[in-house]
Amino acid sequence: MxxxxxxxxxxxxxxxxxxxxxxxxxxxxxxxxxxxxxxxxxxxHPGAAGIVALDDDGNVILVRQHRIAVGRLTLEIPAGKLDGADEDPFVCAQRELSEETGLTADHWRKLTVLETTPGFCNERIHLYLATGLHAGKTHPDEDEFVCTLRMPLSDAVQKVMDGTFRDGKTALALLMVQQLLSAPCKQ
Known part of the structure; x- marks a missing residue:
């Protein structure tokens, strides 16, 4: 080697x-x-944060939006870029969850940091699991047109596995949460 x-x-x-x-x-x-x-x-790229928002019934909250770069509507976890390289990714995650879904969360867990396309880009997206959700009012950016929907985590994971969900951050985060929730409790 x-x-x-x-x-x-x-x-x-x-x-x-x-x-x-x-x-x-x-x-x-x-x-x-x-x-x-x-x-x-x-x-x-300054970096970003993405959130798997999981409600008490086992549903994930997804954001539906048009992505002009790929020419189609996508379903993704809520996410957004850091407001500068110095912003705390956790602060960004809280802001993006609120902006895109109107939700806040009592409990947060850092999942991982994903290097999205290291062949040519230095973007790192910090992925989180948010639970203990509370509803509020959405306030997306002025150039952001999104709607949200709830989907059972198992259905969302199936959409990753059958290729319906092609967004890397969404796929990795959903699979990590599924694995986390299915792992036996450690004593």
Missing amino acids: MDDKQLTEEYLDGKVVFPGKIIRVEHWHVRLPNGETALREVAC
């Missing part, structure tokens, strides 16, 4: 080629393990 040094690229320098609202695209010059140099295009 190769050691890490035989696989690791070294960052040399970079420049911004697109300063977008959500992402910033940079060209990075890197030194390859063999000593050669290469150019990498990297999408820099």
